[in-house]
Amino acid sequence: MRLLGLVVSRAAFYAVAAVFACLFALPLVWLVFAPFDARANLFVRLPHPFTLANFGKVFANGFAVRALFANSIIQGVGAMLLVTLLATLMAYALSRAPIRGTDMLSYGLVLFSSIVTGTAAMVPLFLLIYAMGLIDTQLGVILVFTGGLLPAAVFIMRDFVDSIPRSYEESALVAGASPWRMFLDIALPIVRPGMMVVAVWTFVNVWGGFFVPFILLRSPTNMPASVAIYSFYTEGGTPIITLTTAYSLLYTIPVLVLYLFVNWRYGFRFFGGIKS
Amino acid sequence: MARVVFDNVSKHFGSVKAVDEVSFDISEGEFICLLGPSGCGKTTTLRLLAGLEQPTSGRISIGDRDVTDAKPKERDVGMVFQDYALFPHMTIAENIAYPLKVRGVGAHDRHARAEEVARSLGIELLLARRPGQISGGQQQRTSVARAVVHKPQVFLFDEPLSNLDAKLRVEARSFLKHLQTELGVTAVYVTHDQAEAMALADRIAVMESGRVVQMGAPLDVYRRPATTFVANFLGSPPMNLLPVGLELRNGGAVLRHDGFHVDVSGWREGLAQRFRDGDSLTLGVRPEHLQLAPAEADATVTGEVYTLEPLGPETLITCMIDGRLITARLFGDEPPALGKVAHFRVDPAHLDLFDEAGNRIAL
Numbered sequence: 001m002r003l004l005g006l007v008v009s010r011a012a013f014y015a016v017a018a019v020f021a022c023l024f025a026l027p028l029v030w031l032v033f034a035p036f037d038a039r040a041n042l043f044v045r046l047p048h049p050f051t052l053a054n055f056g057k058v059f060a061n062g063f064a065v066r067a068l069f070a071n072s073i074i075q076g077v078g079a080m081l082l083v084t085l086l087a088t089l090m091a092y093a094l095s096r097a098p099i100r101g102t103d104m105l106s107y108g109l110v111l112f113s114s115i116v117t118g119t120a121a122m123v124p125l126f127l128l129i130y131a132m133g134l135i136d137t138q139l140g141v142i143l144v145f146t147g148g149l150l151p152a153a154v155f156i157m158r159d160f161v162d163s164i165p166r167s168y169e170e171s172a173l174v175a176g177a178s179p180w181r182m183f184l185d186i187a188l189p190i191v192r193p194g195m196m197v198v199a200v201w202t203f204v205n206v207w208g209g210f211f212v213p214f215i216l217l218r219s220p221t222n223m224p225a226s227v228a229i230y231s232f233y234t235e236g237g238t239p240i241i242t243l244t245t246a247y248s249l250l251y252t253i254p255v256l257v258l259y260l261f262v263n264w265r266y267g268f269r270f271f272g273g274i275k276s
Numbered sequence: 277m278a279r280v281v282f283d284n285v286s287k288h289f290g291s292v293k294a295v296d297e298v299s300f301d302i303s304e305g306e307f308i309c310l311l312g313p314s315g316c317g318k319t320t321t322l323r324l325l326a327g328l329e330q331p332t333s334g335r336i337s338i339g340d341r342d343v344t345d346a347k348p349k350e351r352d353v354g355m356v357f358q359d360y361a362l363f364p365h366m367t368i369a370e371n372i373a374y375p376l377k378v379r380g381v382g383a384h385d386r387h388a389r390a391e392e393v394a395r396s397l398g399i400e401l402l403l404a405r406r407p408g409q410i411s412g413g414q415q416q417r418t419s420v421a422r423a424v425v426h427k428p429q430v431f432l433f434d435e436p437l438s439n440l441d442a443k444l445r446v447e448a449r450s451f452l453k454h455l456q457t458e459l460g461v462t463a464v465y466v467t468h469d470q471a472e473a474m475a476l477a478d479r480i481a482v483m484e485s486g487r488v489v490q491m492g493a494p495l496d497v498y499r500r501p502a503t504t505f506v507a508n509f510l511g512s513p514p515m516n517l518l519p520v521g522l523e524l525r526n527g528g529a530v531l532r533h534d535g536f537h538v539d540v541s542g543w544r545e546g547l548a549q550r551f552r553d554g555d556s557l558t559l560g561v562r563p564e565h566l567q568l569a570p571a572e573a574d575a576t577v578t579g580e581v582y583t584l585e586p587l588g589p590e591t592l593i594t595c596m597i598d599g600r601l602i603t604a605r606l607f608g609d610e611p612p613a614l615g616k617v618a619h620f621r622v623d624p625a626h627l628d629l630f631d632e633a634g635n636r637i638a639l
Contacts, residue, residue, distance in 0.1 A: 165363035173348040173423065174326050174432075175356040175375040185374075189365045 035246035041264055042241065047193050063220050065246060067228030071138065072252070075213065075224055076206045078142040083153050084147070084195050092156030092187060097178040106158055109151035129216055143218065145206045153198045160194030161187070184234075189209040196266045204248035204255055277304045277461055278339035278429040280325065285334030286486075287320055293321040296486035297334070307456050307463045309473035312483035313509070318466045319434055321483070324463060326432050327351050338430055349378075355422030355432040358439065360415045362407035367420050368394070369403040375426040393421045397455075401445040413444045420452070424459065431456065437472060449475055470510050482506050504634040507560050513592060513629070515560045516602040524553040525581065531559055531629075534598045536577045538622050543629075548638045557637070559588065560628035563592065566604035568611075569621035576619040577602065581612050 024069055026044055035045035035054050044114040059065055094102045128137075134140030164187055172182040178216055210226040229251070232243040280302040287295040295317045302308050310318040323329040325336060327348035335344045343351050354375070362371050369376075369390050376386035386554045394400040397417045402410050407418070416436060436452070453476050456463050467473050473480050474494040481491040484507075490502040501507035507515040519540075522533040529544040530537050538559070540547070549578060551557070570575045579595030579602065594603045595609045595618055604620055612618045628636040 003385035165359060165361065167357045167359055170326075170328050170348075170421075171355065171357055171521060172350075172363075172374070172378075174353060175330065176349040176378045177374075178347075178349060178378075178427070181378060185378075186363055 005227045017049060019264075031245060031249060031252075034241060035249045037242065040242045040245060054242045055250075057243055058246045060249065061231060063223075064225070064228045064231050067223050068098035068225040068247070068251060069223055071228075072207060072224040072226070074138050075145070076203045076254075078138065079145040079206045080147065080199050080203045082142060083149050084199045085222065087150060087157045088161075088188070088191065088195055088197050090150070090154045090181065090200055091161045091191075095156065095158055095161040106155050108152075112154045113151035119211065122211070125212075126215055129182055138220060140205075141213050141218050144212050145202075145209065148212075149202050149205055153202065156198055156201075157191065157194050160191040164190050193266045196262045199257055200262050203258060211235050212220060277305050279337075280430060280462060280464065281335075281337045282321075282325075283335045283337075285321075285336060286332045287324055287329055288332045289316075293486045295324065295331075298483075298486070299334075300481060300488060300491055302462055302464065303638070305460045305462055307453075307476060307478045308466065309477035309480045310464065310466045310483055311468070311470060311480050311509070312317075313468055316483040317486040318468075318483050319548060320486075322432055322434055322464060324357050325351075326353055350478040351588070352428050353430045353432055354426065354428035356416075356419045356423050356434065356436040358435045360407075360419040360436075360439075362415055362418055362422075364407055366406070367403065368399065368405055368410065370583070371407065371418055372421045372425050374422060374477050379426060381394070390421070390425060395427050397421050408591055412440055413448065416440060416448060417451075420455070420499075423454075424461075429462065431461050433465040433604055435467055435577075436465075438469075445472075452476065464501045471512060473488065474510070483508060500636065501560070502636050504560070504630050505528065505593065507630070511562060513563050513603045513605075516566070517630075518559045518561075518600065518602065520557055520559045520596075522547060522551055522555045522557055524548055524551075531557065533559070536597075536622075538624060538626055538627065541625070541637045542624065548636075550619050551631075554633055558630040558632075560630060561622055561626065563603045563605040564607075565623055565626035566602070566620040567623070568604075568606065568609050569619045571617075572618050576621055577610065578617060578619050581614050581616050581618050584614060595620075 030042075030044045033047055035053070036050055037045070038051040038053065040047075040054075043220065051218050094106060120186075121144050129135055129140045132140070134143065169182050169188070172186045173179070176178060177185060177265065207224075208226060209224075213224050215228050217227070222226075225247075229244060229247055232240050232247055282298050282300050285295060285298050288294065295619060297559055299549065300308075304456045307512050310321055320329060324331050325338075327343070327346060327350075331344060335342055337343060338351060338353070362368075363374070365385045365628055366374070369387060372394060373381075373386040373390040376389060381389070389402065390402060394403055397420060399410075399414055399417050399421065402414055402418070407415055407544065410418070416439075419436070419559060433452070437448050438446055449472060456476075465473075479492060480494050480497050482497065483489065484503075484505050488495055490506050492500075497506065498510050501510060501515070501631075504517055520533045523530040523532055523537075524544065524547065527544070528539065528541040528545050530539055530541075541571050566577070577595075577597060579597035581593060582596045582601060583592075585592040585594075589607065591606045591609075593602050593604055593606055604618075631637055
C-alpha cells in the first residue's frame with residue numbers, strides 16, 4: 001500500500017510539473033514553429049505548409065531591418081558599454097573610498113533607480129531630454145537607459161569589487177605600480193566576470209525596452225526593433241502573426257548569442273569571489 | 277641595502293594611537309623583528325615603512341632619502357604579505373615578474389630574471405601554474421620571489437609564516453634566514469611569535485600599545501627584559517613573575533613571599549638607595565633557572581606539582597604556590613610525581629627585579 005501511495009504521489013507531482021512546464025514552453029515552441037508556417041495562427045502546430053517566405057517579407061521591410069540591425073544594436077551596445085564602464089569605476093570608488101555610508105548610498109540608489117525608467121518618471125524625463133535637445137536622438141535613449149540601469153549595475157559590481165582582498169592591490173603598489181596601473185592590472189581582470197554579467201544584463205534590458213524609445217524618439221529611422229515590430233500590424237491594429245513571429249525570432253537571436261558567448265567565455269555568476 | 281630610520285613616527289586612527297612616537301635606526305643589512313601581541317602597532321609600523329599608510333607625524337627615511345611623503349612605488353621595497361597576495365589571474369612566472377613589468381623591463385629579460393629567482397627558491401617547475409594550483413609553502417616562496425626579484429633596498433615581511441603548518445614554518449624560517457644572509461638586504465619582519473623573532477632577528481623591537489618598549493639583540497632582550505611585559509612575552513613558557521615584599525634589616529636584604537624568601541644581600545646597597553623596607557616588587561625568574569632542591573635546603577620555593585609536560589629533552593613542571601602557577605624547566609632530573617610537593621632553588625645570579633610600574637630595576 002505504501003509503495004502504491006508513493007507511486008501515486010510521484011505521478012501526481014510529475015503531472016502538475018508537466019502542466020507548468022507546458023505553460024512556459026508552449027509560447028516558445030509556438031515562436032519557433034509559427035514563423036515557418038504560411039498560415040500561422042495562435043495555435044501551436046507543425047508548420048504546414050513549410051515556408052521561408054515570411055522572412056523574405058520581413059527583410060523587404062527596410063524600416064524594420066534598420067531598426068533591428070542598426071538602431072537596436074547602437075542603443076543596446078552604447079548603453080552596455082557606458083553602464084559597464086561607469087558601474088565598474090563607481091563600484092570601485094564606492095568600495096575603496098574611506099567614506100562612511102557608501103553602503104546606504106548603494107542601497108538608496110538601487111531603490112530609487114526603479115523609478116527612473118518607470119512610467120512615473122516619464123514626463124520629467126521627457127522634459128529633461130527635451131531641454132537637453134536630445135529628443136529623437138539615439139544618445140538621449142542611451143543616457144536615459146544608462147541612468148536607470150546604473151545603480152543596480154553598481155550594486156552588482158560592488159559585490160565583485162568588495163571580494164578583492166586589499167592586499168592584492170597593496171602588493172601591486174609596493175611592487176611599483178601606480179594606482180591606475182594597479183587598477184588595470186589587478187582589479188579589472190579579477191572583476192571581469194562581474195563586468196560581463198552587467199554588460200549582458202544591460203544589453204538585454206535595453207534590447208527589450210519599449211517605452212523609453214517609444215516616447216523619446218520621433219523619426220522612423222531612429223526606432224529600435226521593439227518599436228518597429230508595430231510595422232507588422234495591420235492598419236486596424238491587429239498583428240500579422242506570420243510576420244511578427246518571424247521578426248520576433250530574429251529579434252531573440254542576438255541576445256541568445258551574447259548570453260551563450262559570455263557564459264562560455266567567462267561563466268555567468270551574480271556574486272563576487274575569487275576563483276583561483 | 278639601506279639604512280632605515282624612524283624618527284618620532286606616530287600614526288593615529290581617530291583617537292586611537294596605533295603607532296606612538298616610535299624611533300629606531302636599522303643599519304644596512306640588518307634583520308629586525310617587530311614583535312608584539314595583536315594590536316600593538318607592529319603591522320602599522322611596517323605599513324608606514326612600505327608607504328601604505330601615511331604617518332600622522334614624524335619622519336621616515338630609507339637610505340639617505342626622506343620617504344615620509346613618498347608613494348609606495350618610490351620607496352624601492354619588497355614586501356611579503358601575510359596572505360601572500362599572489363594575483364590569482366596570473367601565472368607564477370607572471371606574478372614573480374610583475375615588479376619588473378611595472379618598471380618597464382622587457383618580456384624576455386623579466387622572464388629570464390623571474391626564472392633565475394624561481395630556481396634559487398626551488399619553485400622553477402611551477403612557473404606555468406596559477407596560485408590556486410600550488411601549496412601554501414610554494415605560495416609563500418612565490419611571494420618571497422616576487423619581493424626579491426627587483427633587488428629592493430629593504431625587505432618587509434608581514435607575518436609571512438603564520439599561514440603555514442608547524443613543520444613547514446620551521447623549515448621556511450631557516451630558509452628565510454639563509455636567504456636574507458645571502459642577499460644581505462636590510463629586512464624588517466613583523467611577527468607575534470617570539471620563537472620566530474628570536475630565531476631570525478639580529479635585533480628585536482618589542483612593541484606594546486603602539487610603542488617600542490625594548491629593542492636589542494634577541495639574547496639581551498631575553499636575559500634582561502626591560503619590563504614585565506617583555507619578560508612575559510618572550511620565552512616559552514614565559515618568565516615566572518611573583519609579587520614579593522622587600523625587607524631591609526640588619527644590613528641584609530631579603531625578598532619575601534608567603535611561601536619562600538630569597539636572600540639578596542648582595543644588592544642591598546642598590547636597593548636601599550631607591551626603595552624602603554616593606555616596598556612591593558616583582559621577582560622574575562626564567563623556568564630554566566629554577567632547579568630541584570632537597571626538601572631541607574634553605575631559600576627554596578615550595579609548591580604542589582600541578583602539571584607535568586615531558587617534551588623530550590626537557591620536562592616542564594608547573595607548581596601551585598599560593599594560588600599562582602610557576603613553571604620550571606628540568607633537564608635530566610627526575611621530576612616529582614603529580615600532587616607531590618616540589619622544592620626549587622632560586623639562584624640569585626639569575627633573578628630579575630621589577631618595580632611596581634613593571635620596569636626593570638638595574639642592579
